[in-house]
Amino acid sequence: MKSKDVVIIGAGITGLSVAYYLSRNGVRNIAVIDKSFPGSGSTGRCGTGIRQQFTTREHIVLMRESVKLWREWETSLPLSVHFRQGGYLWLLETEKEVSNFEKYVKLQNLFGVESRIIDKYEAKQIVPDLDIESIAGASWCPTDGNAYPFDTVEALKLALKNYGTEINAFEEVVGIETRGGAVKSVITNKETYSTNLVIDAAGFGARKIAKMAGIDLPLKLYRHQIAVSEPVKVFLEPMIVKGELYFTQTYRGRIIGGTDLNEPETESLQSTERFLEKYATELLSVMPVLSSLNVMRQWAGFYVVSPDHHPILGGTPVSGFLVATGFSGHGFMLGPVIGKLMAMYVLHGIMYLPEANNLGLDRFKKGKLIEEKAVIG
């Protein structure tokens, strides 16, 4: 039996980021537990993108703050996370889409995100290899960008190691004990941790973990696939989005991207040829010059989707059992701000960004859902 001030379940970007901000603020008696290796779930499978072009106040404000923190991480973590502000270029096919995005841009500008609508010729100036024939315009935000998931995990691991915070990989949580409606201990296949505070950051396992504490999280798992190309000299810094397609180039030279097959819920992580066909077709319609580039590898990961496509953050009916999940495909980009929000919530009992108060689990009971229109890939 070990005694811990905080037990964090899940060593993806969310769990590691919460542990980082807690450690930075003096809480060191923490255990981060993962059933596999750090970054083995959705973090290591993600599409690298970091954007602020959303359609709700909650997402826009959280992501604006997260971009600020990504910039900090790039300079203050012990290793580079390769955060790059290459921008997001969102291609729009019809005048109607353009007029919708004009409204989103207004909202984004109101909350301090410098996005704007541009015409197709300006889009072509930003990315000369684009085929702009079928484009009516684009939504462009130069401060959006991407970072490298494996490097981010390595940087956070090293930061935690320097603080003396333990990460227990390959250890599986099998039970959570509560007494009188409060958390008492976390039981794994190797150890029992006595603790008053548990943070469920288990990504696609978050629902299962919450069930152990008697809490039902309204989460669904959707498989999404990604492919990367062989490396070529970096020529593309923005993330390009068009409809369900998104792609960019990593600092290691690979074109990385995906699209949506609109599949029903599944527990399978098998990758499919159907994905590759749809992705290649959409990719080449936007950037025909990539036709002879070799696709090197494809894989699948989960979007852990909440009923309104927004995160579920903070307390639950079980005292001391907190959740940070339901990112609906945006967990990596939100990682820094979620870590800081949750750590501040643990230390001070409040969400330091008021918008995060709208993201509690109780909103589903109260019927206070938030609608996000901009979910891609």
Added chain:
Amino acid sequence: MNEKNVIICRCEDVTLRDVIDAIRSGITDMESLKRKLQFGTGPCQGKTCIPLVEKVLARELGKKIGESGKITSRPPESPVPFGIFESSGEEK
């Protein structure tokens, strides 16, 4: 033998020294080693380096090959141009 001169992964330029240093720093499973050093992520799809790293890891830990995890292999088997997968308008 100078371990710095022994290339384990030709695509990503990883040496035997890099692998041994990473293992001795406490990374003792194949998947985490791959993410730290990024061997096996080049155009050869890890066909050369993964068996070599498995062998080095087993030797360093005094375990059998395969006991410290296996790396999932991803399709396609060899790199293929995007153009091959593009479907023409008529097929839709």
